[in-house]
Amino acid sequence: MAELRALVGVKRVIDYAVKIRVKPDKTGVVTDGVKHSMNPFCEIAVEEAVRLKEKKLVKEVIAVSCGPKQCQETLRTALAMGADRGIHVEVPESEAERLGPLQVSRVLTALAQKEKAGLVLLGKQAIDDDCNQTGQMTAAMLDWPQGTFASKLTLEGDKVTVEREIDGGLETIRLKLPAVVTADLRLNEPRYATLPNIMDYEAARALGGHESQPPSSPVCGPPAFACSSLPLYLQLVPIGTRTCFLSSSNHGESSTLKLFPL
Amino acid sequence: MLRLCGGRLAAQLGSLHGSLQKPACGSVRGVLSCIDPSLGLNDVQKEFQKVAFDFASREMAPQMAEWDQKELFPVETMRKAAQLGFGGIYVRSDVGGSELSRLDASVIFEALATGCTSTTAYISIHNMCVWMIDSFGNEEQRHKFCPPLCSMEKFASYCLTEPGSGSDAVSLMTSAKQQGDNYILNGSKAFISGGGESDIYIVMCRTGGPGPKGISCLVVEKGTPGLSFGKKEKKVGWNSQPTRAVILEDCAVPVANRIGNEGQGFLIAMKGLNGGRINVASCSLGAAHASVVLARDHLILRKQFGEPLANNQYLQFKLADMATRLVASRLMIRNAAVALQEEREDAVALCSMAKLFATDECFTICNQSLQMHGGYGYLKDYAVQQFVRDSRVHQILEGSNEVMRMLISRNLLQE
Numbered sequence: 001m002a003e004l005r006a007l008v009g010v011k012r013v014i015d016y017a018v019k020i021r022v023k024p025d026k027t028g029v030v031t032d033g034v035k036h037s038m039n040p041f042c043e044i045a046v047e048e049a050v051r052l053k054e055k056k057l058v059k060e061v062i063a064v065s066c067g068p069k070q071c072q073e074t075l076r077t078a079l080a081m082g083a084d085r086g087i088h089v090e091v092p093e094s095e096a097e098r099l100g101p102l103q104v105s106r107v108l109t110a111l112a113q114k115e116k117a118g119l120v121l122l123g124k125q126a127i128d129d130d131c132n133q134t135g136q137m138t139a140a141m142l143d144w145p146q147g148t149f150a151s152k153l154t155l156e157g158d159k160v161t162v163e164r165e166i167d168g169g170l171e172t173i174r175l176k177l178p179a180v181v182t183a184d185l186r187l188n189e190p191r192y193a194t195l196p197n198i199m200d201y202e203a204a205r206a207l208g209g210h211e212s213q214p215p216s217s218p219v220c221g222p223p224a225f226a227c228s229s230l231p232l233y234l235q236l237v238p239i240g241t242r243t244c245f246l247s248s249s250n251h252g253e254s255s256t257l258k259l260f261p262l
Numbered sequence: 263m264l265r266l267c268g269g270r271l272a273a274q275l276g277s278l279h280g281s282l283q284k285p286a287c288g289s290v291r292g293v294l295s296c297i298d299p300s301l302g303l304n305d306v307q308k309e310f311q312k313v314a315f316d317f318a319s320r321e322m323a324p325q326m327a328e329w330d331q332k333e334l335f336p337v338e339t340m341r342k343a344a345q346l347g348f349g350g351i352y353v354r355s356d357v358g359g360s361e362l363s364r365l366d367a368s369v370i371f372e373a374l375a376t377g378c379t380s381t382t383a384y385i386s387i388h389n390m391c392v393w394m395i396d397s398f399g400n401e402e403q404r405h406k407f408c409p410p411l412c413s414m415e416k417f418a419s420y421c422l423t424e425p426g427s428g429s430d431a432v433s434l435m436t437s438a439k440q441q442g443d444n445y446i447l448n449g450s451k452a453f454i455s456g457g458g459e460s461d462i463y464i465v466m467c468r469t470g471g472p473g474p475k476g477i478s479c480l481v482v483e484k485g486t487p488g489l490s491f492g493k494k495e496k497k498v499g500w501n502s503q504p505t506r507a508v509i510l511e512d513c514a515v516p517v518a519n520r521i522g523n524e525g526q527g528f529l530i531a532m533k534g535l536n537g538g539r540i541n542v543a544s545c546s547l548g549a550a551h552a553s554v555v556l557a558r559d560h561l562i563l564r565k566q567f568g569e570p571l572a573n574n575q576y577l578q579f580k581l582a583d584m585a586t587r588l589v590a591s592r593l594m595i596r597n598a599a600v601a602l603q604e605e606r607e608d609a610v611a612l613c614s615m616a617k618l619f620a621t622d623e624c625f626t627i628c629n630q631s632l633q634m635h636g637g638y639g640y641l642k643d644y645a646v647q648q649f650v651r652d653s654r655v656h657q658i659l660e661g662s663n664e665v666m667r668m669l670i671s672r673n674l675l676q677e
Contacts (some may be wrong), residue, residue: 073305077312080309192316193309194313195348195351195360196347198309198313199360199362202306215607
């Protein structure tokens with residue numbers, strides 16, 4: 001499908017090779033100064049999306065990451081691997097700990113609709129929390145079919161055939177697009193970012209040059225988002241105890257907002 | 263010499279073996295430390311460095327021992343590296359290069375060298391050769407030779423040294439007499455890295471009278487009649503690259519293959535070597551960095567006299583000295599790289615100083631790391647001995663450290 005857009009979720013996690021240490025107050029693990037990188041299953045998802053684009057089955061690959069500012073490193077890696085655009089949904093450090101599969105799948109649902117994605121590709125689970133929920137929840141919220149633990153993916157017309165690794169062995173299912181697929185280990189071997197790709201991304205970023213601006217007051221409104229072809233920053237800020245709003249700003253244009261309960 | 267005691271050895275070897283596969287770029291805990299090589303770099307350089315470190319730990323480190331022991335020239339792995347843009351790092355992009363700076367190249371070679379120092383050193387020599395054609399060749403030569411070299415479809419070797427002229431490079435005797443559209447080459451080159459495997463040989467030869475102004479630079483392609491090779495040398499290290507003599511007997515090379523003008527060869531050679539010195543020093547840096555990380559991990563794991571070696575103040579201080587000299591070497595190299603890319607007038611002296619300091623210090627660091635490993639450090643199962651052997655030759659080639667002192671003292675004492 002020359003018109004198909006793939007939305008790929010990428011998560012910034014502690015690097016797989018790092019020895020994890022528990023914080024002295026036992027509230028979590030030490031993350032300060034520790035090496036982070038893209039979740040390995042997310043890398044596999046990005047690789048699959050880029051391969052589909054190279055086969056001209058997907059028109060555009062959009063990478064998404066939710067979290068504090070450092071998520072931009074992960075997005076940069078995705079762009080260097082071949083993704084076309086990166087969307088950073090910014091969550092302040094203080095709120096980031098409360099961000100789990102439920103919240104992320106709500107964000108992905110909104111973005112998939114906004115970006116008119118036909119395929120949502122995610123890693124099967126993150127190696128820090130091992131939740132294995134985001135893909136499934138996103139599919140439920142979107143009311144789309146899901147193919148999880150994919151070890152093989154074939155796009156044909158408006159259907160996607162997914163070979164899944166399940167407890168009993170391998171299961172092959174066929175889904176009608178739009179669909180959510182989560183990547184398992186044997187789906188592919190991710191490529192390295194190449195120097196030319198890294199430089200191209202940097203050149204594009206230098207041209208774009210934007211910072212997100214915190215809006216002055218929260219506004220309830222219909223879901224409407226400003227869109228651009230360069231990396232776009234969305235900001236998720238808590239108001240009161242539970243509600244948040246999503247603001248988008250680009251080159252200082254006035255922002256349009258949507259109230260977004262967490 | 264080694265006293266191996268009982269079954270506990272197997273358990274200890276198991277835990278020590280584990281340290282072989284740790285990521286060479288950081289510690290086991292992944293916490294930033296004072297020797298982190300990404301400190302001081304901008305975001306883009308950190309990206310390159312990450313790719314280079316990933317490539318080194320996944321594609322090179324697991325095979326470096328085999329390449330060394332079986333003396334394999336890892337063509338496929340180097341081609342994979344070229345696909346990432348490592349074949350012509352500071353070559354212009356219109357002929358397939360990555361058009362990055364000397365500092366970027368130093369960062370990349372340092373990272374790759376933690377995977378295999380010998381292979382990275384060859385990659386850096388290859389890069390220097392492509393750069394020479396890119397910088398001094400005419401448009402036809404650039405577009406003919408550079409693209410297949412940048413992709414490493416073809417490999418390049420640099421031929422300056424002869425059996426009779428090493429440090430005294432100017433006294434080279436390989437002659438090139440013009441006959442119609444060809445030069446006829448006669449002579450032999452010694453210690454050529456990649457010799458016999460490479461497709462392109464950048465040969466410095468004498469087209470004119472004695473002295474530097476009589477030297478020109480010619481590209482000789484493999485398969486040219488009259489080009490042959492000596493036996494593959496057996497070396498202490500650098501075993502993943504073949505080293506052979508290159509023999510030229512009435513070898514006819516088209517005049518169109520001359521890079522630059524007649525008499526410009528020595529200038530090209532010296533300019534190439536400035537960068538080559540930074541590159542080779544960067545390879546030493548990678549070896550030393552990997553050795554310090556290995557030493558640190560070993561000191562934490564290994565217990566004697568009831569406690570980890572790391573509790574021993576002598577070893578703590580020794581590790582601190584090693585780390586300090588590593589960072590000092592890194593700063594000298596990066597500073598020289600920036601001076602070279604800015605074409606500052608002190609660039610030649612700085613490159614010589616950086617090469618001298620870093621290759622000496624880094625070899626010592628690797629050697630001290632081996633010592634800290636005790637008997638295990640001497641076994642070929644452990645990477646540290648390969649870093650020692652591979653980095654030893656960096657003190658000798660690309661201009662021996664004695665020649666570096668000549669260049670520096672000349673700069674100081676000139677009127």
